[in-house]
Amino acid sequence: MNLLDPSLYESVRKPLEQAHGLPPACYHDPAFHQKEHEDIFTKGWILAGRTDRIANPGDYCTVGFGDLSLVLTRSEDGALQAFANTCRHRGAPLVEGEGHCRALSCPYHAWTYKLDGTLAAAPGMQDTANFHMAEFPLHRVRIDVWDGFMFVCASAQTPPLAQWLGDLPERLAMYGFDQMRTARRVEYQVACNWKVWVENFMEGYHIPTVHRSTISRQKVVNMPEDPGRGEYVAIYERHEGTRALLHGDAGFGPIETLSGESSLGSRFILIYPNAMLAIANDTMWCFEAFPQGATQTKIVLSSCFPASRFERDDFAALAANYFKRQDIVVREDNDISEWQQRGLQNRHARPGRFSIKEKIVHALDNWVLDRVLGVTSQDGDALTQPAPTHPQAPVASGVHRRPA
Numbered sequence: 001m002n003l004l005d006p007s008l009y010e011s012v013r014k015p016l017e018q019a020h021g022l023p024p025a026c027y028h029d030p031a032f033h034q035k036e037h038e039d040i041f042t043k044g045w046i047l048a049g050r051t052d053r054i055a056n057p058g059d060y061c062t063v064g065f066g067d068l069s070l071v072l073t074r075s076e077d078g079a080l081q082a083f084a085n086t087c088r089h090r091g092a093p094l095v096e097g098e099g100h101c102r103a104l105s106c107p108y109h110a111w112t113y114k115l116d117g118t119l120a121a122a123p124g125m126q127d128t129a130n131f132h133m134a135e136f137p138l139h140r141v142r143i144d145v146w147d148g149f150m151f152v153c154a155s156a157q158t159p160p161l162a163q164w165l166g167d168l169p170e171r172l173a174m175y176g177f178d179q180m181r182t183a184r185r186v187e188y189q190v191a192c193n194w195k196v197w198v199e200n201f202m203e204g205y206h207i208p209t210v211h212r213s214t215i216s217r218q219k220v221v222n223m224p225e226d227p228g229r230g231e232y233v234a235i236y237e238r239h240e241g242t243r244a245l246l247h248g249d250a251g252f253g254p255i256e257t258l259s260g261e262s263s264l265g266s267r268f269i270l271i272y273p274n275a276m277l278a279i280a281n282d283t284m285w286c287f288e289a290f291p292q293g294a295t296q297t298k299i300v301l302s303s304c305f306p307a308s309r310f311e312r313d314d315f316a317a318l319a320a321n322y323f324k325r326q327d328i329v330v331r332e333d334n335d336i337s338e339w340q341q342r343g344l345q346n347r348h349a350r351p352g353r354f355s356i357k358e359k360i361v362h363a364l365d366n367w368v369l370d371r372v373l374g375v376t377s378q379d380g381d382a383l384t385q386p387a388p389t390h391p392q393a394p395v396a397s398g399v400h401r402r403p404a
């Protein structure tokens, strides 16, 4: 099966009510995954966590997926930088994890780079002909920030982050994300394709079964959501109280700046391709998804609260209630994602049909196809053009076209 043949996806391109899902091989085929890496993850704006990961000059952290391994630094002037995590001498990674340093010194032969990426020392190189340190800075990658969220982008052609996000910052301004701090950052290794995890995050169809003894008890009404303008999709659910605690547990109460719908429910946002926000009326959780090959995904969850909450004497006790809910429910999602992945790799697996509750699954699948199937070669760089958020229109037989 040639997974890059557009005719394979005619049914995925149909309106939700008529569509089939992606062929199961799209969730485990290494070549399809490599195409996603090239066309999606190396070109898109990728969430790399919150800025408080590297709050002070000298702080650094790393993010990695496929052949993109980056080190993010905060330099002396407070600016954020992102570099390829590979030494300009013989290529060794400079650092792993996160930490604090005055300069990035390679553990192999001690070439040392300032926090702005310039090479400051290269011991033993004085007899090398025509060697000029200025010619060997770290390779710089784009980094930009929206309200405390750090995004990186490895492509120079991709439009700025502000264009990528479209009207999303304006729609979410009342939550005051720039005034939030991260209380906990947790990593999970999940044995599934990245789309499996993201699709699960963006549909509520599984809640009565997968979360039957936890969050399914809360009565929730799905409300129509304006598709908006930007590389994102959104869900809004109306319900009483918060979605971020288990029944009966105490929390911080609603964020004071909220009003209207934002105070009466929760929002789930997917900023293509790897950023997921779960926004309740009292907390915001952001999830980063980093593919580690076709069938493994690293999920990173940052739990954020308004900065004022951290000053309360009961902060630790109340925050623990939110973490308890996360630890149980995220585990349920991770387990079902690994379970689904095993079935997708069954040789008899075939594309299924969607419930209307899986609107975003369908939207994501079409967004992926838009990028992987060669829009780039036919229409120029797909990522320089506004993308649809809710595919609805059928596509002519055998012809790849973006849904309207």
Ligand code: FES
Pocket (backbone or CB within 6 Å): 087, 088, 089, 090, 091, 092, 106, 107, 108, 109, 110, 111
């Ligand atoms: S590889 Fe980094 S100093 Fe040699």
Ligand SMILES: [Fe+2]
Pocket (backbone or CB within 6 Å): 200, 201, 206, 207, 210, 211, 332, 333
């Ligand atoms: Fe779930």
